[in-house]
Every structure is written in structure tokens, then in C-alpha cells.
Amino acid sequence: MLLLPCLVLGLLSACVDEISLDIPRGEQARLVIIGALTQGDPPRVEVTISRTADFTPGAVPELIEGASVQLEDRAGNVRRLTERGKGQYADDLPPGAGPPIVTGGEYRLQVSLPGGRRYASGWSALLPAPAADSLSFDLISRDELNSAGNTVTSRYVRFFAHTPLLADGRRVALKWDFTGSYLLREAPVQAPAVQKLCYVTEKLNRAGVVVFDGREALSDRLERHLLFEEKVSFRFGEVYQLTAYQQAIPPDALTYWSQLREILARTRGVFDAPPGTVRGNWQGLDDPDETVEGIFFARSVDTVRLKVILPDGSLPPVYCEPPAERSGICADCLLYPNSSLEKPDYWID
């Protein structure tokens, strides 16, 4: 009689377990080039060059040193980028340092690997980003089954964007990146010991890839557009601050990030579309049939922040609850990844 429950669960991957399977190995590693030109003050271009890794234990993508990477515009202005670290190529682009970075300009990268093989990205237009009005949040509850098989009520904070879609009279495609900052207070101790207060800032990869094609929207505004939701945890125990980097991106970048989102957000249900090959905009100049992963795109960015303090009565437990044994992070909050005693300059008191 468990057929139907299992069926409905199955559609959402609930009847899932790990199996041993021979995964194809030995496929030749592909080149991956991820590059972004960000309009700012000053503009900056950052490129990472690597090769794909297979799934052999310990395998990590190989970062490629010694490549020649240059940014160019339609006018033929060129800027060769500096290698900042293994596989990392980046430069600020103040006026006069290479191609002028202007809204409406088109840019591309050319890469020459140490072996001489050459690659070029497609041209990417720098579009203006609409200035976001604000972010907002709400708090919802959801009954879930925990790992022990008991029903528990979980709470989630949902984040929303409120923004125009028009920039310079044109609707644009938007992509958001996020960072979250919160307070981490060490466990209280008797004086004279000092109870430190750390600020933790982390990139919110949990949000996945968040994009929206404003060109197909019904109106020129996006109201209360759900960006992502975050399960309430100790991060929200005191003050939480969300920073959203709202970017205007060109159409080929939208295609790339949308496909990437689909790959990363596969629900593994019965009705999932099959995965595919994500289309970037790189091409081998010596071998046009070579598959190159990654994308280069230009973007302009507007930054918007939100301070989140959950209502009284719904505050979650803090990370170091009193009384706590002073050990580890609760003895020194700086041990927590990405924590700092320095208050971020954007922190809203």
C-alpha cells in the first residue's frame, strides 16, 4: 500500500539512495575559461583558466599558468592581463589603461595557452544595469521530515527583489550574486576574559544561479521577485545582512547562466529534462571543433543590501549557546571560516 506515497516521493527524488556505478573516465580534459568584465570604479576584468577534472579521488581542475590573455574592444584597443595567481588573470582598467570601458561597448578576450593554442570569446556588450530599488524578506514555515524520520517545522527566510527592468530605455536580462554577513558571538565567559564578536561574510553559493530575462517580462518592473530562500539557522541568530549584486548581462551570457542553473538545480525527478552540454561563447581558433567550456561576459552591477532581524520569538539559537564549553570556534570566533573582527564597511547598524 506504499505505492502511491513512494510514487509521489519518487517524483521528488525521495526514494533515492547511493549506488555503485562505473562512471566513464578517461575523457580528455576540456579547457575552461571563465571571464568577466565588470564596470565599476575602476572597471575590472577577471579571468580563470583551467581544465576539467574527472571524478578520480583527489582530482581537482588543473589551473593553467603562463597563458597570454588579452581584452580587446571593437576599436582594436587591447589590454594584456596580468597573471595574479595560478590560472588567475585580472586587472583593473582605469581610464587610459587599455580599452575604454563604456556602456554599449563590446569586448572580447583572446587567450593563447603556453603550447600556442589560441582561443577567442564572442563579443560581449556592456549593458547598463538598472538600479535596484530594494530587497525584502519574509519568514515562512514548512513541515518537513528530518533525517530521523520525524516531522519537524522548519523556517525559511525568503528574499525578494524590487527593481526596474529598464536601463537606458531598454529591458535587460539580470543576474544576481549574493553575499551574506552575520554576527558570530563567542560563548560568554566570566570577566576578565574578552567575548569577541566576529563578522562572517560568505558567498551564497547555496542560492544557486539566479537570473531573470527582463526582456520577456510583462511590465517594466519586477516586484517582489523571489531570489532565493535560506533556511533559518544560527546565521540569523542576531543580525544578518544580505548583499545582492544585480548585474545586467548580454543574451549569450543569459543563455549560459540559464543552462548552468538548469544543470545545477536538477531535481532528479521522473520528469526531469536530460542534462546537456552548456553552451558558452568560446571557440578554438586553431581547432574550431574543440569544445571549450566557460563564458566571457561584460556586466554592469548595482549593489543593494538588506538587513534582516527576525521578529522576537522566532530567533533561532545562536552558534555558541550559553553555557558552552569554550573550545574551538566558541573559544575563538576567528577560527570560523571567513570571519573577521573588522566590521564590514557596508554594515548597517
Add this chain to the structure above:
Amino acid sequence: MFLFFRPNNGRGQSLETRLVDARYSGQTLEEIAADLQSRLGIPFFYVRRSLPAEPLTRSYRAMPLGEVLTDLLGGSTLGHLFYRDYAVIIGERAILEQDYSVALYRALSKKLLTPPGANELPPIVVGAIQQKRPGSQARVSGTIVDAGSGESLTGVSLFFPELEIGTTTNESGAFGLELPVGNWVLRVQSLGYQELERPLELYSDGRLDLRLDKGAIALQEVVVRERAPDANIAGAQIGLTRLDMQQIKTLPAFLGEADVVRSLLTQPGVSTVGEGAAGFNVRGGNVDQNLVMQGETFLFNSSHALGFFSTFNPDLISSVELFKGAMPARYGGRLASVLDVELRNGDFSRWRLSGGISPVSGRLTVEGPLVPDKSSLIAGVRGAYSDWVLRLVPDPRVQESAASFLDANLRFTNRIGERQTLILSGYYAQDNFRYADEFGFAYQTRSGEVEHRTELRKDLRSYLSATVSDYHSRQDEGEGAGAARLSTAIRYLKFKGRLTYTPSDAWQFEGGLSSVHYKVRPGRLEALGPESNIIPREAEAEQALEAAAFLQGDWAVSPAFSLSVGLRGVYYRYFGPQTVLRYPGAPSPEAVATDTIRFDRGASIATYASLEPRLSMRYRLTAAASIKAGYSRTVQFINQIYNADTPTPTSVWQLSTDYIRPFRSHNVSLGFFQNVANNRIETSLEGFYRDMDALADYRDFADLTANPFLEQELLAGRGRAYGLELSLRRRQGLLNGWISYTLSRSERQVAGINGGSWYPANFDKLHDLNATANISFNRRHQLSFTFNYSTGRPTTAPVGNYILPGGVTVPVYSGRNALRIPDYHRLDAAYTIGPGLRKTKRLRTSWTFAVYNLYGRRNPFSVFFTQDALLTARRLSILGGVFPSVTLSFELD
């Protein structure tokens, strides 16, 4: 083989001394023996082929029979024996002089001493004894009708076990076949009628008209047997599977629900991508390449509960036929197969009620005469009420879910005079499926059909039908800002006229016209709820007309060779109103349209025509062996659009357009069929090759939802499927069942996918084995097992990864379908306690106890991958445990 006569026995005088007065001139010994048995009333037994064929001339006057026989057999190796002063046996002297075995005496006693009328009926005589020519063939033809109504009966099996020869009645109830002159046993079987077994004396060409009575036992059961015990040998059609519904009802089934489609999956050449998948795959064809019909109604979604059950109510089914090879010319519009499910008429003589109940579903059928012997009604309804089970599951999301279905059939049959029948039928099916507030499906099929059958002459019949059908579906998904509702629909209006003409026993013709007008609403996407940010969009409704003319001739060229030749011509027109984009090259998501053309209502956008030859032939090597071959050209003008492993209820049916051209296929098959043990065991080996020379597949990340320009997401290509099917079947006995094995490949080749190389289709399985065993302890108690093993189907796997600057790991996938998921295997069991055999009992009940997935195998429906430090393969199992069920069925009249 002994021939026997059953004359009125003259007693009171020993056989040996009975006096004979007779004169024979140029007659064979067999003819003389026949005459003697007639004169003296004595049964004669002999082996026909051992009798000399030379003509004899004799004259006897008051000569004792013993002396007559000595005289007749003198000069040969034959002798005679008087058996218990009751019968005469003629045989080899060397044998007759030996002692008979006890078994032979017992057999003879049983046959000879059974009082006439106790278990046997008087013989049927065909032809005139004066025209009897021993050793020759005679043609028996006639019709079989219902004893109560006089209605001609189609598909009645006539079989002569001793000769291993049989045939079936055609749509006029007529039959014809050639037999050696002599005395035989005739066995007649038909759906819902009492089996008839009678001795038949065949002297010369003649007619045999029979009237069959309704069955007395298990009358309400759908009993669809192969139409003759040697039908698999004798039929010209290759690749035809007929389901035995009675047997299917005793097979292990989900929740005790006998199911047509799941039963088809035990047949060779039929497979599915997995549990819970809608539809089925036949010989390498996609799910949508099967034409599924209930009567003349096309079903565009024949699945309940997203695929766990089919929408066919087994209590109402008359026959189930799956054409997976060369389909007859009257069928068309799909590449791979035709599943033709016929419903039965209600009872014309009395009202009755039947049904069944299980913890999550129930069914009820009522039938009876509105006007006795003139009009009848049958109505059946099935439903699932599983929500209470969901409430028992501790997961709150499941508790908030719902899964239910309902289907209902109504069929009214009215006889108009002796030669006309009017049938009105209606069908409704509905499903609701919701998983918490995350997603849900709702879909319905409604159809109505009118059919008028006329017997214009004994050899000419017409069938006219009109069908209207509407399928619509809805999918709600997501919540808050992402909440969306997708709606699709397809409706059609169909007319069909068909004539069958049977000028002789050797010839049958069928021809007709059909027309289908499709109207498809490919999809409307809309926001759901006030918080939704979904951007509404809708693909414009599409219309097309598919008109066909068909003609087919079946010719029994000789007793060994029969031929069926058909031709189907199709004209297809896709018309406005519609807006069409023009592209500079092939349509693609990146292509910028160069023009937009608006077609007005009725304006042609694209037209296609096709000629589809159909051919199948049979050559009978022996009475128990034949070879068959078949070829068909099939063209499909409407395709279901989905790129998941299985279609969803909202997967749209896309008409062929000027960009999406019709799919086409050449289908070739060749088979060898051999029966052994007096047709009790059937074996077959069939090979097939399907060349799909026009096909399409989907781009990666295809956007198929309410996309008004779907042509941008499809890539044209071709496909091929080939394989061998082996079948071994034992139909009767304490242990009966079948084993089906299929070795096959189904592949696709599409420019733009996997570099243009051949790649396996989603449902490609190299090995597929099904075994079904029934142990019939007696007529009431039966234990059944089914076992299935198949190669894991293909999937697309990650072969590498890279890391985005933000730290997100991105998997890089292989070419399409480069990996296989683990193999599938499952064992099911069922124990059925059938109703009692007393036909006077008004209420009859039966119980079915079933266990699905007996050893709890977690068969993967699909495999996906998660990655932390290492890539981990995980399987998604739809059914990961053991599923017991119990069902109570009843019949009341």
C-alpha cells in the same frame, strides 16, 4: 490416428456372424468399410493411411462378416479384430495378433461404451455420402451465429485437433476451410460462449452453420483466447499479439488491478523505461509512436496515476490486439504499433453486476438488456481513493498530497432488425495528482462514439463511425513567485467508413475512408497565485486534417500459402489561423526570423501525402509450423513533445508543420512459428528491422513549454531499431505460462547531437526477458509468478567538472545516453481463489492476493549524480519495496 464411426448398434447377434448382402464395384476398402458400418451399425476403427487405395469389386450374399473381412483384407498385411463383440478394428495383422495394452482397451471402452447423449452429441454431417470420394479434400463453409439473437459471431475458433487444422470466422461470422474427407472431431470456441466439441462426418463439400449458446460458467469474465489453438501458425499477420484477459486477471498486478498495458509488457518486443512511466515502447519506437485505440477512439493519454495503471477497464474488454509488425491498412498514423482494445456489448438477456474492491481502488460494472435480445447497456466505473493511505505516511508533504483517478465507460447497443446494429459509447477518464503545494497534475479524457454496422449481404458488411474526443491537462508547479500553471489540450473529430467483402472463403477484401480533424492547444503558461512572477505565454492553437483511404485484400492462395496486401493513402493538411516565422536557415533558438507570415483561417500552411504499402504473408511448412514475413510503411503526423524519460500528462501533441515534417518508418519483420505437443506449446522466433528515415530529437536544454516556435528546439534526424524476439508459451496444463526474450537495439542519429554519431534511444535495452508461470491447481485456485529482467537503459552522465570563481562546482556531461543505469529485475506473485463453479449461485466472489516486487529490489528509474569531494551516483527508485495487495472481485446476477 483412428477414425471412428458411431452408428446405431445392432445387437443380438455376434459381430463375426452377422450376415452381409452387398455388392461393390470399384470402391476402395475405406468406402466399403464405411458402407458396412452403415449397413450393420457397427463401428469400424482403422488407420486411414494404412488402407489400400486400390478399388475393389466384390459381391457378397448372406456371407458372415468375418468371412467378408477376411476376403477383403486377403492379399494385404491387414487383419481384423472384433472388439468385445462391439466394434471392428482393422490394422496390421502383426499388431492385431499381439495382445493389446490395457491402456488401449481402456481408451476404446471409454470411447465406445459411453451412452450416447451423456457427454457427447450426435455427429454433424457435412456433404452427401453419395459424393464421398475417400482420400480427397472437401471444403466446409458456413456461418456461426449467436443461438439467442442470431447475430453473426466474429472471431469464433473452429479447430480439428486430430488434423491440427483450424480457422476463425470473419466479420460476417463466415468461415471456410478444406479438410480431408472423413470423420473428425470439431472444437468450437468463442468469447463468452460455451465451448462446443462435436464429431463431424465429412463426405463432400458442404455447409456447416452453427449456433452457439452463451457460456454458463464464468459468463461475465472476459475470455479472450487466441482465436484458434494454432492461430499463431495459421494467421497471416506477423507481429500480432493477442492478450488473454482471463489469464491476465490472475497475474500479479499492482493493487490487484489487472492491467492491459502492464500485461503487454510481458510480451516480446514491448518494454517501458521504468515503473511509473506512461505508455510503452514497441520494437524501438517512442511511446507516442503507438496508436492506442478503444473502439474507434484514439487515446492520447491511456495512463492513470502518471503511468502505473492504464485507463482500460478490464471488466469491459472484449479483445486486445497489439500489431507491432506489419499493421493492416485500416490502421495508420503511428510508426511503431497499434493497440486495439475492443469493448464488449452488455448482456442482452439478463441484468448482472460485477466489480471489485481493494484498499485503494474499486470498480463496478452493471449490464443488462433494455429491451431483451434487442438492446443492451453496459456501464463500468473504476476509481482510486488513495488519499487516506497518504495520510498514514509520516511525511507531512505526502500527507498534503493527493492521488486519485476515475474512469467510466458507457456502451449502448441496439439491434435494428436482423442486419443492423447501432452502438453508442461514451468514455471519461480523470486523474488528479498533487504533491503538497509543489506540483500537481490534473487531466481528463472525454469521448463519444457512434457506430452503425450493417450486414448488407451475407458477404458484405459496412461499418460507419463518428468519434469526438477531447483531452486536456493541467500542470501546476512551484509556489510563490515561481508558481505557474501549464494547460494543454487536444480534441479531434473523426469519421470512418469501412466495408468488408468476403466473396469466397479464400478471399476477403476490406476498404474504407477515414478523416480526422485535429485541433491542438499546444500550451498556455500562466501565473498561479498573486505572488507569481511567471510571464504568461501561449502557443497558438493548431489545426490539421488527416484523411486516408485504404484497401486490403486477404487471399488464401493455397492451404499452405496466404497473403495479405494492403495500401493506405494519406493526405495531410496543416492550416491556419496561424503565425509562422521564416528563418534564413534551419530554425534554432539563435536564429533571427527574417519574416513573419500570418495565415488566415483555413489557409494551407503545409500539406503532405503518403502512400503506405502493407504486406504480410504466411507459408505453412507443416500443420504445426509456418514462416511469416511482413512489411509496412508508416507515417506519423502528430507527435508528443517531451524530452524527459517519460511523457508527462501535459506533454503536448505536436502536429506536423512546414518545419516539423512527418515522421516516417519502414518496418520489416520475418518470423518462424512452431507448435508442438498438439498446439499446447507454441514457439516463435521473430526478427525485425525498423528504419525511421524521418525523425526528430531535442536540442540540449530545449524549451518545450508553451513554446510557439517549437521548431527551434527540434533537430531532424533518423532512427533505427532491430532485434530478435523469442517466445515460448504453454497454454494449458497444471503449469502453464510463457517466456519472452527480446534482443534489440534502438538508436538515433541527429546532426547536432553527439557529433552526428548514432546514439541509443532513452529506452534502448539490449536484453529483455519476461517469464510468467501459472500453476492451476484446479479451476478455482491458481498461483502465478512473473519475472522480468532487462538491461539498464541509457542515461547521460557527468564525465568531468570545473569550478566557477565563486566556488560552485559545475558538472560537465558526456554525450547523450553514454552510460547505462543498473539492470532491472523483479519478481511478482499472486494467488487467486476463483469463484465456485455452481452456475446456480447468484453471487460469485474471487480473491486475489498479490505481492509486487517480491524480493524488494530497488530498481532504478534513473540515476543522477551528486558531488562533494567525489562524484556519487544515486538511483531514483519509484518502487523500492515489497508491495502486497488483496482484491475482492464479485459477480451478481
